[in-house]
Amino acid sequence: MSARNPGTKLDLEWISKVRVNTHAILKRAQHIQGQKIPKKQWQAAWLLKAVTCIDLTTLAGDDTPSNVHRLCLKAIQPIRSDLLKEMDMHNKGVTTGAVCVYPSRVADAVKSLKAANSSLPVASVATGFPAGQTPLETRLQEVRLAVADGASEIDIVINRTLAITGRWEAMYDEIRQFREACGDAHMKTILAIGELGTFTNVYKASLVAMMAGSDFIKTSTGKESVNATYPVAIVMVRAIRDYFLCTGHKVGFKPAGGIRTAQESLVWLILIKEELGNDWLCPLLFRLGASSLLADIERQIYHHVTGQYADYHELPMA
């Protein structure tokens, strides 16, 4: 396991040199979407890989210990075990990447997983999710509390006001403080790309987030009007590549919001493979934030194994 990204000093000159050509990015996205997706056992293997990268998420006002418990148990056995056995994958530790909940539900999730003897990480959104429009002090406190409750991954949201107005120094300082508050917990920084305006701003915000020591950068909260799109993902993963080339540190990428079908999850994997290479195709560096995606993937795998299309009730619910 490689070392975490320690971050760097804020390099404003680097940020000022960023150039992004919107048309070329869109064309690249089209090209990636047009790639032939893997078939047969290749498809099954890729879908299982996608499963291991899912942050199985519930972020609703009516979350209670009981539905969080169901979510946790689904996360540790995401695919019906008889299906896995058919592919000889039953003993290969196929679980989702993590479960992702609100800070108040962290304790419930940790409890459920502990009871099931699982070491699956619990991720928590924090820092005034989703808008981030609360005072810095309470946002920091939120992070600390979630970590204290046992969350080992924290999804923070950036202060869009600072990003849109180009106050990169202030944004860098804030994220630095979040990172400190996270301690050993991994930090995923949500850029809320739907609200940043231009691709150039997305690229710059990505760089600042990585310089400030993010372990992951994440597209969106799932609560904005524009969520994870392929073009914006290309911009972000190119920033990751840029950062890797300059510092040698690998930062992870997490698209979230609106990813619902198995087909889409394959395109995401192709995008990462094409732009960043195989190194990034693991839960350590790639996560898919999703709630309903898993059900569709499980149906596809059911079809691969049995040749039949499953009804939803044939597969265990989350």
Added chain:
Amino acid sequence: MAGSTNKTVHDIFQSMEYGPAATSSTATAQAWLEHHSRSLGLFIDGKFVRPADRQSRSLADSKGGHVCSTVCAVEDDVSQCASSAVNGHKAWVNLSCHQRAKVLLRLVSVLGQHGPCVSELCELCDAACSPSTLVRLLQYYSSWAQLRDTLITNWTPLGVVAVVVSDDCSLYSLMIKVLPALAMGNAVIVVPGLSTAPPALLLAQLFVAAGLPPGALNVLTGSDLSLGAKVAQNSSISYVTYSGNKQDGVMLCKATAGMGVSVSVSPYIGARCPFIIFESADIDSAVDAVIETAFKKKREVLWVLCVQESVQDSVVARLRLRMVGMKCVGLHSDGDRVLVDAAVQDAQQQGATLVQSCAAPPSGAQYPPTVLCGAAPSSPFVVSPSPGPLLPLMTFRSNTEAVTLGNHSPHGQAASIWTEDLTLALETAKSLSVGSVWVNSHSVSDPCLPVSGHKDSGTCTDGGQEGLYQFLRPSSSSPPLPRSSPVSLNYSKFGTAASPAIIPDDSDSASAPKPYLQFVGGKACKSVSGCSVAVQSPGGGSVLAYCPDGDRKDVRNAVEAAVKVQPGWMKKSPSARAQSLYSLAKGLEAKRRDLCGSISVQTGLSSDEVDEEVELSIARLNDWAAYCDKVQGGTPPLPQSGCALSLPEALGVVGVVLPDKNPLLAMVTLLGAAIGNGNAVIMVPSQKYPLPALAFIQVLQASDLPAGLVNVITGSRDQLTVALANHSVIKAIWYWGSAEGCQYLQHTCTSPLKVLRLSCQKKDGGKEWNQSHPSLLEEMWRNAVQWKSVWIPTA
């Protein structure tokens, strides 16, 4: 790949490899081929013809399997095909514009039914062209067919046009010549290459199904390009246009020299094109484009990567990262592999470093994509590129150096430039001497974008409205060249005969012939050799004057002077050029009497006729002055979002060999067309009637035209024609003269290519210089410009 199907899910889960590429079905195309017993005939007069006792040529697919065989046509087939085409043309040209447009549109729906067959056949034959591309071509040209008489008035189709392509030419490049020719009302004889033959035959068959009259589109297949020359030889052919590689194009030019048919070529394959990445570029996207375009198996253009020094490391680092895992590219033969190995070894010995996707396999006809960093314009692998997926990378310091580096090549096909700085992009696009500039993009082609190779990359424009004119001529003109058979001409001896020495009989000192001076670099001067030739009176007999006997050294001096001032002249605003032409007309008016005198002495015409010629000459210069700022490009509407520009640009230095007829009017007409559009000229007055041109020198001297922009050199026409033909700086030659002269120029002006406008002088007839029909003037300014298209995509 037998083992790969045994891969377990877990193996793949670990390696995350892509599965084997799915092989697409080619069943429909195979069925069509089977229907023809895998042996395709010629397509003449609306049906397949299979003459007996012909040789055949076999086409193999990419894996070496037999696809089909085609017939090698012989002379009999050519003449049968030509007479069918003549009838086809009659039927086709007599339809209304609307009816022709409807046929093209109907082919769109026919393609809709047979789309899979066409695309599968293209794929089998390795001549990829998607049905959507064909549909776009058809829709674009059907609207031109519809609007021909509305928007292009007073132009008429040429008749039967031959479209000849080399074996490596793509189907798109073939169709971008065939469809405009048909849309304008010509009949077309297609001589396809090996890989384009089956799709061309299928399309011809579908065209007939769409209602094209039999004979309007015939397809002749042959063993090699010599069939193209055989077709050109047929006297019913009015025009030959070629697309493909340079060698075959040159061969066709030489083989057709002297046939009295004009031939233009678009040798777009194998052109060296700069791919320029500025520091202000989106470097990731630029590198992405390099990966996409530079390492294809079927390379049409040879990219040279030019990177600004400040971002070289960043570009190379990204290339290195992106190239990891790219598969080896297949070469055409084991022989190619030897060449690639030699080129790479050479490069490494000269200190080039390699960026490779993987180590080269020890042998076999494949090679990994390779970037050769540290290339220089003098590196052997840049000067004479080897086959294979090799990409030279050079660095430049400043924006101007990027342009210099990009322009320093015999080719002028295309360039791709990457910058987010709009001003820099437009300045660079304007300064590059190439036909297509793609800003932040590459290899974009659409029928509405004119493609016109500059320098050694072509002598005609394809695509756009600009590309239609190669298939039209002004209604009021006659074909400039009479059909003839090539004579046996000793090309090395042409123009070397000594001019006859004429010594005047009577030595009456009072009427001693006046010695005239020629005009080189803005100065009236004698010829370099110091010799002069006698100018005789119209009846023969007496000597009127002596004029300098110019030769290649005079041409050389004139070109030196012209090439110095031409770029500055071209950069001047069109209205400034207009003012210079207006003042030239005024100067001519002031010297009216001198000019009238010289014309009447020289030609013996009546004073009314002489007055009229001078009057028309003044008017003509005014015409051209007025045209200067009216000749403009356009903004072609591409289906994608972005901004396209089509810009007319000067050719450079033009050599003009003037006709005998209307010596002054012809001179100012051609001079005005040339310099009004930003060219410099070297004019050779009629050998028979040089005096009016020489008298015009005083007008030129008094004008404010930059010294060297217009040069006038007298002497033996043939000798000066040879001198013009053998100077590479001269980009075009407009020639009036003998059939031998035309043949000489067609044969000689191939390396580098020159744009030739040839007219064979007849006793009477020929161009009516005193006509000022708009389409005649339009034809002349279209001859004086070349087109550049610039494409700037936006989101």
